[in-house]
Amino acid sequence: MADGTTEAQRPQRSCAIQLRAIREAEREVDFVCSNETQDTYGTVIKQDWDLKRFKKNPVVLWAHCSRELPVGQATRFEVVDGQLEATLRIAS
Numbered sequence: 001m002a003d004g005t006t007e008a009q010r011p012q013r014s015c016a017i018q019l020r021a022i023r024e025a026e027r028e029v030d031f032v033c034s035n036e037t038q039d040t041y042g043t044v045i046k047q048d049w050d051l052k053r054f055k056k057n058p059v060v061l062w063a064h065c066s067r068e069l070p071v072g073q074a075t076r077f078e079v080v081d082g083q084l085e086a087t088l089r090i091a092s
Contacts, residue, residue, distance in 0.1 A: 020085075027090040028075070034084040047082050060088055 076087040
């Protein structure tokens with residue numbers, strides 16, 4: 001590698017988001033949106049989510065930006081086996 005490290009010496013990181021299913025006719029996507037995988041900054045998010053406030057208005061925003069139109073609505077979201085899973089209904 002250019003910095004003198006080998007591939008085996010590099011920390012292994014992966015994206016926490018994992019696609020589970022797509023239902024095109026319903027405009028729905030099931031995915032894991034968070035887990036305890038270390039991110040590229042070395043951060044690990046503990047999966048002890050308090051979802052009460054989000055349940056009141058489960059709008060999904062692009063990059064968490066409230067100044068943009070929403071991507072859709074979460075119709076299901078829960079912590080399952082230490083991962084935050086959700087179903088997103090894409091806005092029409």
